Amino acid sequence: MDYPGQRVVEILSELGFTHVVWLPDSAIGPWESALEQSTALQLVRVCREGEAWAIAAGLHLGGKRPLVMIQNTGLFESGDAMRNVLFDLGLPIPAVIGYRSALVPNTTDTACRFTEPILQAWGIDYVVVRSPDELPRLAEHFRKCRAAIQPGVVLVAEGRM
Amino acid sequence: MTHHEKPRMPLVAALEVLLPLRGERVIVTTMGAAREWPKLSQHSLDLHYIPSAMGGAPALGLGLALAQPGRDVLVLNGDGAMLMNLGSLVTIVASGATNLTLMVFDNGVYEVTGGQQTAAATAERRASVDFAGMARAAGFTSVRAFDDLAAWRRDAALALQLPGPRFLVLSVQRVADYQLESAGPLGARLARFQAALAGK
Numbered sequence: 001m002d003y004p005g006q007r008v009v010e011i012l013s014e015l016g017f018t019h020v021v022w023l024p025d026s027a028i029g030p031w032e033s034a035l036e037q038s039t040a041l042q043l044v045r046v047c048r049e050g051e052a053w054a055i056a057a058g059l060h061l062g063g064k065r066p067l068v069m070i071q072n073t074g075l076f077e078s079g080d081a082m083r084n085v086l087f088d089l090g091l092p093i094p095a096v097i098g099y100r101s102a103l104v105p106n107t108t109d110t111a112c113r114f115t116e117p118i119l120q121a122w123g124i125d126y127v128v129v130r131s132p133d134e135l136p137r138l139a140e141h142f143r144k145c146r147a148a149i150q151p152g153v154v155l156v157a158e159g160r161m
Numbered sequence: 162m163t164h165h166e167k168p169r170m171p172l173v174a175a176l177e178v179l180l181p182l183r184g185e186r187v188i189v190t191t192m193g194a195a196r197e198w199p200k201l202s203q204h205s206l207d208l209h210y211i212p213s214a215m216g217g218a219p220a221l222g223l224g225l226a227l228a229q230p231g232r233d234v235l236v237l238n239g240d241g242a243m244l245m246n247l248g249s250l251v252t253i254v255a256s257g258a259t260n261l262t263l264m265v266f267d268n269g270v271y272e273v274t275g276g277q278q279t280a281a282a283t284a285e286r287r288a289s290v291d292f293a294g295m296a297r298a299a300g301f302t303s304v305r306a307f308d309d310l311a312a313w314r315r316d317a318a319l320a321l322q323l324p325g326p327r328f329l330v331l332s333v334q335r336v337a338d339y340q341l342e343s344a345g346p347l348g349a350r351l352a353r354f355q356a357a358l359a360g361k
Contacts, residue, residue, distance in 0.1 A: 018226065042229065045255055046220075047248030054217035055252075058224020061208075061355055066224070084214035089351065 001103055001158055003027070003132050005034030011139050013040035015146075018042065018064040021052040025071035027098035027158035049074030050081035056093045057085045068095040072115040072155070080119075086124070086151045094142050095153045100127065101160030110156060126153035168228035170310035172266055172333040173197050178236075178317045186262075187225055187232055187358070188231050190219040192239030193272050193336065199344060205357035206232075209344040216245030219263050223253050226261040229358060233260045233325070240267040240289055241279050247295060250328070259325035266333045275337060289332075296328035303327040 008031050012020070020035055021044045025088070036042045046052045049070045056066035070078065075097055085091050101109035119126045128142045138154045145152030174352040183204070190198045193208045199209055204302075208225075210218050222236035243265045253261060266325055267289045269282030281290040293306040303323035313331060320329055344350060 021224075042227070044252075046252050048246065050214065050217065051246065051249055051252055053189070054214065054220035055224040055227070058221040059228045060224075061221075061351065062225045062228025062358055063355075064228045068261040081214040081217055084212065084217065089211045090345065090348065 001027070001040035001131065002030060003129075003135065005031035007135060008040045008133070008138075009041060011135060012067060013038065014066050015139060015142055017041060019056075019059050019066040020069050020146055020147035021046060021055045021059070021066055022069035023047075023049050023052060023071070023074055024069070025073075025100065025158070027100070027156045028069055029072070031118055036066060041125045053081040053085040053093065057091050060091050060093060062141045065131075068091065068093060069097075069110075071093065071098040072100050073111050075115065075118065076111070083122075092145065092149050092151050094145060094151060096138070097153055097155050098140060099155040099157045102128070102155070102157035103130065103160070115155065119155075124151055124153050126155055128155045128157055130157045168308045169268070169332045169334045170308070170313065172268070172336065173201075173311060174310055175266065175331050175333055176201055176237075178314050179208055182318055182321055185232065185236070187216055187222075187224045187229070187234045187270065189225070189234065189236045191215075191273070192236035192242050193238065193266055193268070193333070195344070196340075197340070198237060198344070205353055208354050209350065211344050212347075216242050216249075218242060219246065219249040219253065222261060222263070223256060224248070225358075226258040227256060230258075232358075233262065233263045235321075236264065238263060238265050239272070240265055240281065240292070242267065242270045243249060243292060244281055245280055245292075250296055250299035253326050260327055262321060262327040263296075263330065265279055265328075265330045267292060267330055268333050268335045272336055276337065292330040293328065296330075301326060301328040304329075306330045306332075308332045 019042045052068045059066040101107040101112035187206045189208045195209045222234045226234040243262045270276045296304045
C-alpha cells in the first residue's frame with residue numbers, strides 16, 4: 001500500500017506540526033522525500049525509537065509541535081520512553097506508527113498481533129488508516145486528541161513483511 | 162577503549178565549577194547530577210529530569226535545543242545512562258544542533274541502584290570505556306575529557322565555549338549512599354520550566 005507522501009505532508013502541515021521525529025519503516029519510509037522538502041516540517045532522524053519520544057518531549061516543552069513517526073516494532077522497543085513522556089511527564093505527544101503486516105491476510109507476524117492490544121493496554125487512543133482514501137482520518141484523530149489534550153496514535157497499515 | 166585506571170574528582174566539586182558559568186543556559190539533569198545539582202542551583206531554567214526514562218536525557222536536551230536555537234542547553238548525564246543510549250551521540254550530531262553540550266559524569270557504576278558496576282567498567286577493565294573517543298567517532302568535534310578537578314576548574318569556561326555540539330566527560334568518584342530527595346511535584350516543575358523558556 002502506497003500512501004502519497006506529499007498528501008501526508010500537507011495534512012501534517014495543516015495541523016501545525018513543526019517537527020517529525022522519525023525512524024522509518026516500509027509504510028512511512030516513502031514519505032521521506034516529501035518530508036525533507038517540506039518547509040513547514042523539520043525532519044529529525046533518530047537511531048532508536050526511544051530517542052524519538054524524548055526528543056519530542058523536549059520540542060514540546062520548548063514550544064514546538066512535534067510528531068513521532070515510527071514502526072510498530074519501534075513502539076514495542078520504545079515502551080519505557082513512551083511511558084515516561086506520555087504518563088510521567090504527561091505530555092500529549094502524538095504519533096504515526098507503521099502497522100506492519102496489517103494488510104496481510106492471516107498474517108503470523110507477531111508485531112501485527114500485539115500492536116493494538118499494546119495500545120489498548122496503555123490506554124492510548126488510536127485509529128487505523130488502511131488505505132490512502134482514509135488519510136483524512138489522520139487529521140480528524142489528531143484534531144480530536146489535541147482538543148482533549150491527550151496523546152493519540154494513528155496506525156498506518158501496510159502489507160509487506 | 163582505554164583500560165587504564167583514571168583518577169576521579171568529587172561530583173559536587175565538579176558541579177560547583179558550573180555554577181558561575183551557567184549563565185542563561187538550560188540545564189537538564191539526570192542520575193547523580195539530578196541528586197546534587199538542585200542543592201546547588203534553583204534556577205528556573207533547570208529541568209531535573211525525574212522521573213526519567215534512563216538514557217533519555219540527551220534526547221530530551223536535543224529536543225529543547227532544536228526548539229530553542231537561541232539558547233544553549235547543557236545536559237548533565239551519567240555514564241550508565243549514556244551507555245543505554247549511545248546512538249544519541251549520532252542523533253545529536255546528525256540533527257545539526259550546535260547549541261547543545263552533553264556532559265557525562267563517569268563513575269563506572271549504576272549509583273542509583275546501589276553501585277553495581279556497568280558493563281563498561283568490568284573488574285578486568287577497572288575503568289570505563291573511552292566515551293570521548295566514542296563521541297569523536299560519532300562526529301563531535303568539540304570533545305574534552307577531564308580526570309582532574311584542577312584541570313576542569315581551569316578549562317571549564319573554555320570547554321563550554323567551544324563550537325557546538327560539545328561533549329565533555331568527567332571522571333567522578335562513586336557515592337556510596339545514593340539518596341534522591343524529592344524534586345517536588347512534576348507538574349509544577351514543568352509549568353515553571355516552560356514559563357521560563359517562554360520568557361514569562
